[in-house]
Amino acid sequence: MEDFAVPGDAEFARLVEEASARLLARGWKMVSAESCTGGWIAKCCTDRPGSSAWFERGYVTYSNAAKQDALGVDVNTLGHAGAVSRAVALQMAQGAARRAGVEAALAVTGVAGPDGGTPQKPVGTVWFGWSLAGHCEAEVVTFSGDRDAIRRCSVAHALQGLVARLGS
16 A cells, blocks of 8 residues: 545646646547546536536446446456456446547546455555547556545546546
């Protein structure tokens, strides 16, 4: 587990400003697919005035059934790899982009705690997926802290990843 500075609303606003500028410069829209962050990324995006020009929608897919129904995540992948996995994060991002008809998607699935962790996937384990014009990437981070800290760090990391992948 790594120690991270817990980001606040000002950091979220800064990241959203960067992401929106880069999306607008490309003429792209984005979608979020969120599990452990519960729509927090979509909330941060839509806090910014004018977000309808670049933010299409957000999916909150907390349960496995929601991941399957809303995003098309494969039931066998969920059964084999589990909801908190690289494969599911990638399928969430791909499914969100495809279903929303947008160029950019980010996905978050993890264990925010305080319960639900296992030795293989302890509390704080979060998988991120990004899909940009069909190119997909995923990464895992294990955050420390309480539920709020893990969720805040996850929101910031997902947005940082989007900004980095969109380039300047």
